[in-house]
Amino acid sequence: MKNLIRIMKQTAKDNRKKIVIGEGWDERCLKAADYVLREGYADLVLLGDEKQIMKEAEEFKVDITAAEIINPKTSEMREKLAKDLYELRKAKGMTEEKALKLLDDVNYFGCMLVHTGYVDGMAGSAICSTAELMRPALQIIKTKPDAKLVSEVLISEDRKNNRILMFSDCSLNIDPDAEQLAHIAVNAADLAKSFNFEPKVALLSFSTKGSGGDADIIKKSREAAKLAQEMRPSYVIDAEYQGDAATNPHAAKRKCKDAKIMGDANVLVFPNLTAGNITLHLLSQLSDMKIDLSALVGIRKPVMILGRSTPLETVINLIIMAAFEANTSK
Ligand SMILES: CC(C)(COP(=O)(O)OP(=O)(O)OC[C@H]1O[C@@H](n2cnc3c(N)ncnc32)[C@H](O)[C@@H]1OP(=O)(O)O)[C@@H](O)C(=O)NCCC(=O)NCCS
Incomplete structure (x- = not known):
């Protein structure tokens, strides 16, 4: 496992990618972000309310000044992303109003950042359920052309x-x-x-x-x-x-x-x-077995499920894995 993680870290460091973290105010996400930024494994976008993120960062004594913070509810990107989301899903009954409302949700907003190429991958569901991240990921980022399912x-x-x-x-x-x-x-x-x-x-x-x-x-x-x-x-x-x-x-x-x-x-x-x-x-x-890594396979761009009870070390490795996959997946 150490070898595998070493390869991922080296690849991520050699060609830095930008990863969005869904719940930027979460304690493990903040601590992981501090580490990933300090070591230079990825550039990061943290989603959430800036004031809340900065307050939590101070409380946990982490340095996330190098991260870009975007509040999905107030971001100037909302209008454009809503239009893109509407275009992408109009055949499935999406309306412009619905698209704008969905973008309040960090998971929809983050997946749209991946879809539009603003970032190279996403790590989320540190607080929300797996399904809440997976639904927009499957609807927006979708299956790779050569895969049958994710x-x-x-x-x-x-x-x-x-x-x-x-x-x-x-x-x-x-x-x-x-x-x-x-x-x-x-x-x-x-x-x-x-x-x-x-x-x-x-x-x-x-x-x-x-x-x-x-x-x-x-x-x-x-x-x-x-x-x-x-x-x-x-x-x-x-x-x-x-x-x-x-x-x-x-x-x-x-x-x-x-x-x-x-x-x-x-x-x-x-x-x-x-x-x-x-x-x-x-x-x-x-048992003493722990899950060291997990990956979604068959999806067009990397999305990592962080999980609500995953230890910090694994959260860090999953963010690095998103950056690794953004480098290696075709
Ligand atoms: C992921 C999940 C939420 C999707 O289900 P859903 O919201 O009911 O959505 P649908 O089945 O209508 O699928 C939504 C979209 O995802 C696509 N999709 C669903 N499963 C997919 C898969 N395995 N691979 C690729 N695409 C998939 C559908 O084709 C659909 O696309 P479309 O809207 O463009 O037509 C559902 O499979 C689920 O709840 N899985 C279990 C998650 C969970 O609770 N895990 C345990 C805890 S870790």
């Missing part, structure tokens, strides 16, 4: 076994069908590949290689693995595995001898958001 990938260091594991999707796609699940698997595998891992993608289930029968949700994972493998023949993508068979070689020997994945998966794909999100929160509460 999904989230969590990256965690399994310190006990000295390896990096990627999990998807724990945040966004509620109930994907087989084709959508295949794209979630491919998005995650491509991200692993971009970090120089050879993707070994296990589609998870309550069943290992038929042990649970042929329930629809098992068949969905099998179908998704088949489709994803066709899309990326050079990766290993396979179904269906229980969590232990996918991550523990001893369990795999007992449960699925001679399978393509023998406890050595590095990408774990959940059948739906219920399974993924519950696992993520239980892991972070009950």
Whole structure:
């Protein structure tokens, strides 16, 4: 993980990008902004009421003088952004009045700054829910032309076994069908590949290689693995595995001898958001595993979900990751 973060920091520093932070008055955002600006990893725009941001900055003893502060409710950019938002979404029922009202919201305002190229990426939802940032991000920034959907990938260091594991999707796609699940698997595998891992993608289930029968949700994972493998023949993508068979070689020997994945998966794909999100929160509460990074894959420009209980160190790394992705994503 240290290597990965070192590469991100170097890239971000070498070619500085501008990142907007949605809730600029949040304590972790202010502390992270101080660090990122001081180290020169990105230029920053903080959204919110200037007086409130400066007051909080003083209280937390952070220096954010190098940041640009924009209040979405009073900014002179509002009129122009509202017009752009109206043009972008008029076919979906957007009106100019509605667009202007939506721009009061830091998430809509921030996504419009990304869309218009005023900034290169966004980090938000430190206070609001994931959905409140994701909705405008998907509506405004949208899916990359070569991707079928946007999904989230969590990256965690399994310190006990000295390896990096990627999990998807724990945040966004509620109930994907087989084709959508295949794209979630491919998005995650491509991200692993971009970090120089050879993707070994296990589609998870309550069943290992038929042990649970042929329930629809098992068949969905099998179908998704088949489709994803066709899309990326050079990766290993396979179904269906229980969590232990996918991550523990001893369990795999007992449960699925001679399978393509023998406890050595590095990408774990959940059948739906219920399974993924519950696992993520239980892991972070009950084990010493922590989520080091997360990324939205398939979106046109970087958007980072900071999360309401994410530690400061991770918030910093996510802002740097936004700057890194703004440099590297095509
Ligand atoms: C993200 C989310 C808010 C979007 O749902 P929604 O607001 O009901 O919106 P819709 O399904 O109408 O989609 C809104 C837009 O996003 C697009 N979209 C939705 N999901 C998408 C995806 N996975 N990839 C790309 N685009 C997507 C839709 O096509 C639509 O675009 P359009 O308006 O231009 O046609 C919803 O999927 C959600 O709530 N996910 C779970 C978030 C969550 O609570 N996570 C757990 C906590 S971390």
